């Protein structure tokens with residue numbers, strides 16, 4: 394039973410709304426980070442239109458609303474703004490609200506989970522767009538996950554114990570590391586090996602195994618759909634990090650229920 398820490402149903406709804414708003418603001422920040430790291434430009438400085446370079450004003454930067462009211466065009470030069478901006482803001486808002494709803498308490502573990510949502514959405518989009526998982530994201534995220542897990546470790550949060558993280562790291566990095574070595578980097582990139590290590594530290598060994606299995610199931614489904622609809626040809630590579638990131642979010646939100654369901658099936 395989760396505790397609402399004296400949050401009643403009405404405050405729960407207010408919380409959903411507030412965490413959605415917080416999420417779209419962070420989603421807007423993620424879009425900027427993805428753009429700046431993708432173009433290799435400075436992380437500081439004011440936002441500007443990629444086409445006409447005009448510095449954007451406050452009303453151009455309101456998450457979700459600017460995109461809708463400006464009809465996904467730059468106000469100054471008319472250049473189309475990609476749907477990614479809107480979708481990342483919306484997805485971050487929805488996942489922040491869902492994370493709050495599912496966790497049912499305001500504590501360090503909730504903020505750890507919100508941080509994980511941001512890391513996973515970043516890797517999802519960046520690997521999809523650039524086929525790249527950046528060291529500049531992986532290593533700071535790994536250090537932060539380690540610290541957050543140590544600080545929030547308690548019996549109700551399996552996978553946060555040091556040994557569980559260590560075993561997760563070995564499984565995550567080992568599973569992809571072996572494929573990397575056997576295929577000499579053809580099946581799997583070094584970024585996936587590092588992401589495997591990060592997932593191990595974030596989720597501990599049990600959920601890391603679940604994340605890997607889910608990633609192959611989802612990746613297989615998406616690949617089949619793309620092949621049937623002839624959007625991709627056989628042998629074209631899909632970004633593994635993207636599927637691992639989706640699976641990470643699913644495992645974070647529903648992993649314990651999935652594991653419990655599975656062990657009940659087995660009668661363990």
Ligand SMILES: [Zn+2]
Pocket residue numbers: 442443444445446447467468469470471472
């Ligand atoms: Zn413009």
